[in-house]
Amino acid sequence: MTAGLTLQGVQYRHGMKMILHDVDLTITPGKIIGLLGENGAGKTTLMRLITGSAKGKGTIAINDATVVGDRKQHVSFTEQLRGFARETRVEQVVNFYHDVYGDFDSQRYQDMATFLQIDGSLKLSSLSKGMKEKLIIALTLSRRTDLYLLDEPFSGIDSMSRKRIINSILQWKPDDAIMVISDHYVSEVAAILDEIVVVKDQTIFTHEATDAIREKYDVGIEAYYESLYEKGNDYD
Template identity: 50%
Template sequence: MTDILTIKNLSYKRNLTNILNQLNCSLPTGSIVGLLGENGAGKTTLMRLISGAANHYRGEIKVSSETSPSDRKQLVSFSHQVDDVNRSDRLEKIAHFYEAVYPDFSTNKFQRLSEFLNLDLSRHLNDLSKGNQMKFIIAITLSRQVKLYLLDEPFDGIDSMSRKKIIASILQWKPEDATILISDHHVDDIANILDGILIVKDKRIIVSKNADKIREDYGQSIEDFFESFYKGEDQND
């Protein structure tokens, strides 16, 4: 299987703090991979770097065969792309913006996804509950036809019903040849849908493993395996 993402010797520093140091990893095409790590480990930063939102780094980030940030933006759909939309706008108006500025945005897919997630597109974004806002973000992110999707903590602070619906939408609407990288620090939320995991700790990827292999070789659940790296340390959550 070919890799959709290859990162070599990635180092990133901001505000005099080393956030990532000599990080290496790769992601196989067509898989769902969990990016795990405690709060502040650098998961969001890594996603920002992959997406092309942050460009002052050392090392190499290659998505498909593209290394420049502007080329990578064409191949990556990152959930944070919805961060700064006008929250008083209706969902359909926001969707029109994405339809206009992303040539790979599928309106048809967005409408079907919205229906699946029970989103009322005539409502204003700031009128929605946190769970429905996240559903909308997922719908926008997955409606782009790209090779790599980056979902940053999609289950943060939302109820279990919304969580299940989002997981179902990820499984149902993921293009077969696309890869999804999901970051989370509540591992049990996503453990069942993962094909592999990356664990970020000490500014680098310390584990990159297939999920089934972990269960077979270590006889542990993904959650237990992840937590074993933090034994004896104070947990943030």
């Protein structure tokens, strides 16, 4: 039994183009991970490979579940609700989640919706970008599962709401669950991350504990991350 998330020899091409190769990654239970990289580096692709939404080569296991069908049970992803008609109301979306995910906790959703001030009677088409993102986060975190993948959860969200979302993450993450937060901008969440994983040059360039970076190099996470993109960085 290997608990946590394991990727071995994962490779992904799209239209003959190599997107990711030789991806090996092990994340132990309970960790909050920052998945960093430039836009288009393959952060979203990596998440989609884990959920099974993208089809690549290699082995991916979440708490020993390797088959895509089984894996879906163990992962909650911030999907963008594109399968719903524009006039669908927020509460109908919540009902859908309640119906299809056995681990969806309605009480937890209600708490979070109150905390993030989400109005259930609104139609999806009338939600602002930030409000929709808040709804997606609340839905994603309301499942009780082993792995949460938050794909750029802070885009289009004002700083007050960011703080609330970060608080939601800290408050509602089950102790043993892994949370992966992707962003191309790290300063906002740096303090809550256990480790960072940097996707660069079509593979995993760095995987390191945040406090180890601070101790070893005496720099902030953001400065460290930026230095990876400068020629001849001193950290290797």
